[in-house]
Amino acid sequence: MSETASLRVGLAGAGRVAHALAPHLAAAGHRIVAVVSRHEERAAELARRLPGEALAAGLPADPPVAPVDLPLVDWWFLAVRDEAIAAVDARLDAAGAYAGARLVTHTSGAWSAGVLRRARARGLAVASVHPLFSIAGPAPSSLRGLRFTVEGDEAAAAVIERWLAAAGALARRIRSEDKSLYHAAACIAANYVVALLDAAERLFVRAGLPAEEARAAAAGLARSALENTESLGPVRALTGPIARGDAATVGAHLAALAGAAPDLREIYAALARYTLDLARRQAASGGGADPADLEALAALLQPAPPRGAAGADPAWEGGPS
Ligand SMILES: NC(=O)c1ccc[n+]([C@@H]2O[C@H](COP(=O)([O-])OP(=O)(O)OC[C@H]3O[C@@H](n4cnc5c(N)ncnc54)[C@H](OP(=O)(O)O)[C@@H]3O)[C@@H](O)[C@H]2O)c1
Known part of the structure; x- marks a missing residue:
């Protein structure tokens, strides 16, 4: 394929990622000639927004192979939910859609290109192209500076990389x-940050802040921590009671959580143990807490003994009130 090739692209899926990326495939000179999705009306709605006359078709689960007369496609771009990728790959193959195609890609962060078994068995180059940003609201007007992760066969990965460049x-x-580990990292940075902000918002409300103020307070704090972490790195950016080796304050937090939000106590303690490791690295670099104070914290943060085991968890006894 030449550097400047304009490929005929078939989109499978008409959800958030398809809506977000299809205009950028077209803007790069590729021609979207078909949009297929489980529901034909969703495929048609996306096709109407794109330049050209893309054929829109339904790809229903039942009957398993839609009798669709699809145009010739060079690049099948699957943007369907993770659990549907293998089924859509099989359905496209069974419908004859891979005849004449050169590459098939999907956008999952969790799955590798190997999930596209039928395409690979046909000798097509397969790859995954994972947008490393959250696509929930309006589509990005430009991809400039946005990160993507590419994995798979060289011939397919090279086409994706030319498009993204x-x-x-x-x-x-x-x-x-490495995809599972990579995707676990992406979940921590995106999904679990959202979950932690929800937890912080809940606790602010329990502590008496009005709901809308609680959300702004949690987001504002997180934004400043995020900016510091990006510019200084996590070891230097860490602040708070664990960075100071303040066991009394952390003990008080654990006691308050045990009463008001026991489900969050376990999460708090697990994250505190991880944060303690960061605080140790801060201390080792010469800018942090007294190592003896950090060891006192470590003792306080021992995991709770299994239910019914003898002996009390010191953390549940609480710190100063
Ligand atoms: N959203 C994000 O932030 C994000 C970021 C990076 C990567 N991704 C990945 O991108 C992929 C698509 O995610 P998305 O957020 O765009 O999902 P989505 O908005 O839920 O859209 C999923 C699309 O898949 C189609 N689909 C689902 N089951 C199907 C089936 N059995 N057969 C055929 N089509 C089926 C749906 O068709 P109908 O609408 O016709 O029912 C829909 O068009 C996933 O692999 C996801 O992990 C998402």
Whole structure:
């Protein structure tokens, strides 16, 4: 495929990622010639927003193979939910959609390109291209500076990378066997940050803040921590009672949580243990707490003994009130 090739693209899926990325495939000179989705009306709605005359078709689960007369496609771009990728790959193959195609890609962060078994068995190049940003609201007007992770067969990965480079996006290649670890990292940075902000918001409300103020307070704090972490790195950015080796304050937190939000106590303690490791690294670099205070904290943060085991968890006894 030449550097400047304009490929005929078939989109499978008409959800958030398809809506967000399809205009950028078209802007890079590729022609979207078909949009297929489980529900035909969703495929049609996306096709109407794109330049050209893309054919829109339903790809229902039942009957399993839609009798659709699809145009010739060079690049099948699957943007369907993770659990549907293998089924859609099989359905496209069974419908004859892979005849004449060169590459098939999907956008899952969790799955490798190997999930596209039928495409690979047909000798097509397969790859995954994972947008490393959250797509929930309006589609990005530009991909410039946005990160993507690419994995899979060289021939397919190279086409994706040329597209992303032309769009000004940042592409990073990873190995197939590293995808689960990579995706766990992405979940921590995106999903669990959201979950932690929800927990902070809940506790602010329990502590008497009005709901709308609680959300702004949690988000404002997180924003400043995020900016500091990005510019200084986590070891230097860490502040708070664990960075200071303040066991009395952490003990008081644990006691308050045990009464008001026991489900959050376990999460708090697990994260505190991880944070303690960060505080130790801060101390080792010469800018943090007294190591003896950090060891007192470590004792306080021992995991709770299994239910029914003898002996009390010191953390549940609480600190100063
Ligand atoms: N959203 C994000 O922030 C994000 C970021 C990075 C990567 N991703 C990945 O991108 C992929 C798509 O995510 P999304 O957020 O766009 O999902 P989505 O908005 O839920 O859209 C999923 C699409 O998959 C189609 N689909 C679901 N089951 C199907 C089936 N059995 N057969 C055929 N089509 C089926 C749906 O069709 P109908 O609408 O016709 O029912 C829909 O168009 C996933 O692999 C996801 O992990 C998402």
